[in-house]
Amino acid sequence: MNDQRRRGRPGKPYRRPKKDPVRILAFEALRAVDERDAYANLVLPPLLRKARESEGFDTRDAALATELVYGTLRRQGTYDAIIAACVDRPLREVDPPVLDVLGLGAHQLLGTRIPTHAAVSATVELARVVLGDGRAKFVNAVLRRIADDDLDGWLDRVAPPYDEDPEDHLAVVHSHPRWIVSALWDALGAPPAVAGGGGSAGIEDLLEADNERPEVTLVARPGRCTTDELLETLGEEAGLPGRWSPYAVRLADGGEPGALDAVREGRAGVQDEGSQLVALSLANAPLDGDDSRWLDGCAGPGGKAALLGALAAERGAALLAAEKQPHRARLVARALDGNPGPYQVITADGTRPPWRSGTFDRVLMDVPCTGLGALRRRPEARWRRRPEDLDGFAPLQRALLREALGAVRVGGVVAYATCSPHLAETRAVVDDVLKGRGGTAPGAEWIDARPLMPGVPALGAGPDVQLWPHLHGTDAMYLALLRRTG
Structure with a gap:
């Protein structure tokens, strides 16, 4: 040049x-x-x-x-x-x-x-x-x-009026694709046709919560660490008790979890309270007879498996953690390293399981999904997902739930969980499997999951549970508990 x-x-x-x-x-x-x-x-x-x-x-x-x-x-x-x-x-x-x-x-x-x-x-x-x-x-x-105008002024210019197109208005104002706005509104139970002009408070609160920075939440793994230890290490200004889980500690200042000895040593970990509640609900579901064999059938990356393993160890039970992807199975092994009780991590496809039918007493199946319940943590996911992605996940989710029901013994408990509130990934999956649509599955009945989350408000009519960022401060985790009957 x-x-x-x-x-x-x-x-x-x-x-x-x-x-x-x-x-x-x-x-x-x-x-x-x-x-x-x-x-x-x-x-x-x-x-x-x-x-x-x-x-x-x-x-x-x-x-x-x-x-x-x-x-x-x-x-x-x-x-x-x-x-x-x-x-x-x-x-x-x-x-x-x-x-x-x-x-x-x-x-x-x-x-x-x-x-x-x-x-x-x-x-x-x-x-x-x-x-x-x-x-x-x-x-x-x-x-x-x-720079000629502020945000409110620009929204007045570019967002369609609410009374003309409520979904498109909310999509622009709260920065979500329109199809996600519609799906979340349906899951909340107040779609635009019902809500009208005055029924947007719930959906607006949810969409705004998706745009807020989530708290960093730790889990003190039972038998290895306590919340008192974490709170004492963090100090009064930096650490707060969890809202719902007895093992949760919130970082008040959004601090660096990796700076804590307990996290570096694997005795504690970073885990949303919604995920903790799912694992705890399965562990505390009433069960008659033997309670010594637990399975996490989609264990990667290992947060729920680590909590389940610690809870199982306290009862003398053994955990098998299975994960299809080898690199994620390695993450599971790392999360469980040092667990005080017996456990095993294997690379296995939950739709073609290597275990025999009726082997386990408790089974967690946290299935792959669109991840619409974790948009606070992964905001870019909302721009990548498409409505047709639901069709890709649907067969896998149903197959995994059917195999989970087959893996548990008669009288045993299955937890179907997903980090999405989309109805096509939650209640529709469970209903289809229980009714035999798309394939046969062992007989099962619902367990009311709400009493297994004591103190948590706004859990709906049951028997399943949908958590929400704007109501519970958690990811939008879904949980259905089922008991095998035959």
Whole structure:
């Protein structure tokens, strides 16, 4: 490149773009999510560790980078609608890296307290570094249009009126795909046709909860650690008792779990309270006769298996943890390492099990699903999932439940669980299997799961249980408990 090209136009000295490590890291994380279908909660931690070592990131830098990444992903639908109103072409014609930079800028302008001039200038500088001067000018023009109004003003412009199209209105305002808004509303039991103009409070609370940063919750694994130990280590300001699980501790400041000895040693782990309640409900379900053989049939990555293994050990029972994917089976083995009682981890397909029928007394089948119940933790999942994904999971979920009922002895208990509130993945699966649709299964009857979650409010009419982020502060876990009758 000659000096004239490098220095710019005559009379205008060349200015090297300023590198902003925090925003460059946030951009790299968003690109990984988009290009590699990565998850932010897996991509971001190693990037932050590297930045601490090479860039000297401190706590504030890490917090800002985290907010930029998760905030941009959570509000992507809203920001896309606003950006679309500020450009002269369809968004599909805008290069994805440019959209990522615009999303970061929109979030700083509309979703943080960063001053307008700082948000625009810092994002334009980022664009110069990662996109080049030409596209940085485009970014600058778009961001200045966005800066003309605040979030509420933009929503008035770009969101359809609620009384004309409530689902589309909520989709834009709360940044969820329309089909997910519809599915969640159905699962709550108040679809638009019933709710009308005044029935949106429940769904709006849920959608907003999906856009909030979830608490980090720990589990003290019985026989290896106690909540008192964790609370004493954390101190009064940093640790809070769980709301519902006797083994839960919440990190009040969103601290780093890996800094705790109990977590590093595997005596405690990170686990949402909803997942803890599922495992506890199965462990505490009434059972006559032998209670020595437990199975976790879809055990990866191992959080529920570790809690079940500890509970089984207290009763002298043995746990078999099975996982189809070898790399996930290794995670299960790591989670169970050091368990005080007998256990075994195997790589096995729960739809073609290596165990004999009627072998176990208690069986957990936490089936693969769309993950719509964990959108707080994996906000990018809402933009990847499609309605047709349900058709792909449906046969697997039913097959796993049928095999779970076959694996348990007569009188034994099966827990069917999934981290999705979508009716096609919850009650519909259980009903179909119990009625023999799609294949025969051993006879079974419902167990009311609600009494097995003492103190937890708003559990519905039963006998199954659906947890909710806005009501329980947990992931939207679903649980059905079944007893084999024949």
